[in-house]
Amino acid sequence: MHFDPTTASAGGRMGQTNQQGTVVGAHEDSLASIGAPRRTRLRMAEQEKVVDALESWPPEPIGQVRVRLLTEDAVADLRGPTACEVLDDAGVRAVLDRLGPDPQLDDGPEAEAKFVERLRKSGKAVGLQLMDQAVVAGIGNVYRAEILFRARMNPHLPAKQVTVEQARDLWADWARLLEIGVTTGQMMTMDDLADDAYRAALANRADRHWVYKREGLPCRVCRTHIVLEEMGNRKLYWCPRCQA
Numbered sequence: 001m002h003f004d005p006t007t008a009s010a011g012g013r014m015g016q017t018n019q020q021g022t023v024v025g026a027h028e029d030s031l032a033s034i035g036a037p038r039r040t041r042l043r044m045a046e047q048e049k050v051v052d053a054l055e056s057w058p059p060e061p062i063g064q065v066r067v068r069l070l071t072e073d074a075v076a077d078l079r080g081p082t083a084c085e086v087l088d089d090a091g092v093r094a095v096l097d098r099l100g101p102d103p104q105l106d107d108g109p110e111a112e113a114k115f116v117e118r119l120r121k122s123g124k125a126v127g128l129q130l131m132d133q134a135v136v137a138g139i140g141n142v143y144r145a146e147i148l149f150r151a152r153m154n155p156h157l158p159a160k161q162v163t164v165e166q167a168r169d170l171w172a173d174w175a176r177l178l179e180i181g182v183t184t185g186q187m188m189t190m191d192d193l194a195d196d197a198y199r200a201a202l203a204n205r206a207d208r209h210w211v212y213k214r215e216g217l218p219c220r221v222c223r224t225h226i227v228l229e230e231m232g233n234r235k236l237y238w239c240p241r242c243q244a
């Protein structure tokens with residue numbers, strides 16, 4: 001979903017502007033689309049009423065808008081969904097029951113065990129399994145690439161060859177990155193950065209990731225060129241040396 005208003009006020013967190021993140025069409029990168037910054041967005045809505053008044057309201061739909069949710073001062077547009085249906089309560093329940101665990105809803109041992117079991121039961125590549133909503137809900141393309149790099153795991157490794165220990169680590173890392181994302185409002189996947197580097201990373205997507213959108217650039221760890229390939233009809237970025 002794409003939310004308006006999208007720009008953070010000057011008094012926003014860390015003082016950064018978010019213009020670079022709000023590229024129409026680049027849904028998964030957009031600060032204005034669901035990925036990480038859920039809590040932050042709710043906070044942003046209150047700050048941005050002043051901005052709204054200066055523009056025509058409501059804004060014209062852009063792209064393939066299938067659903068629009070509109071209030072007096074906010075709009076959420078659903079664009080280009082894989083599936084789009086109106087469901088009754090039972091239908092919603094059935095969809096939710098099919099979904100894998102989401103650590104923002106439940107990071108307890110049962111959720112972890114469900115993830116580990118569902119991930120490892122398939123001979124498909126681990127990079128594919130992480131994008132299966134029945135295995136884990138909502139990782140998305142940015143986090144898939146980044147989590148696998150952080151684990152130094154080959155995306156083509158058959159998921160059944162992932163050890164229980166490794167699977168638990170993937171789950172824990174996903175929970176950690178998701179919490180950072182929700183807290184900062186950015187899909188920040190590099191941690192342990194010094195203050196300056198951290199600020200740069202928050203302000204600029206290019207400084208925020210290990211491998212995502214870095215094809216052809218030297219790996220931050222080993223200087224091997226980052227590879228881009230299609231996996232599960234989505235672009236996958238990885239380092240063939242660190243993730244050999």
Ligand SMILES: [Zn+2]
Binds near residue numbers: 219220241
């Ligand atoms: Zn590398």
